[in-house]
Amino acid sequence: MKGVIVSLVAILAIIQLVVQPGQAITCGQVDEFLAPCIPYLTGEGEPSGACCSGVKAVQGMAQTAADKRACCSCVKAAANRYSNLKDDAAQTLPKKCGVSMDIPISRRVNCLIIN
Structure with missing residues (x-):
């Protein structure tokens, strides 16, 4: 339990440092948080703790509709860079x-319709 709390505090601190109010989310930030997920997304085992921490950080970064669309566009671009990305793994990652x-x-999502 203590480890979970320490991890949560660390994630929140990272988010505060990375995304200041009024600043735009960059694809570099999103890519950095989700990079540990690449093994899972390409079919290697289960998502790591670092991967899940990154997923949670990205979710925490995206508070407004504009932030969500920006993150979506970054994730879509990253997904398109990996030809061996497994769509089923991508769909189950958040739940896992x-x-x-x-x-x-997803490679095919229309990010403009995200609210």
Whole structure:
């Protein structure tokens, strides 16, 4: 339990440092948080703790509709860079990490319709 609390505090601190109010979310930030998920998304085992922490951080970054659309566009671009990305793994990642994600992980999503 103590480890979970320490992890949560660390994630919140990272989010505060990375995303200041009024600043735009960058794809570099999103890519950095989700990079540990690449093994899972390409078919290697289960999502790591670092991967799930990254998913939670991205979800925490995306508070407004504009933030969600920006994150979606970054995730879509990243997904398109990996030809061996497994769509079924991408669809199950948030649930496997215990996150309700407003940002789909997909090559085909229309990010402009996200609210």
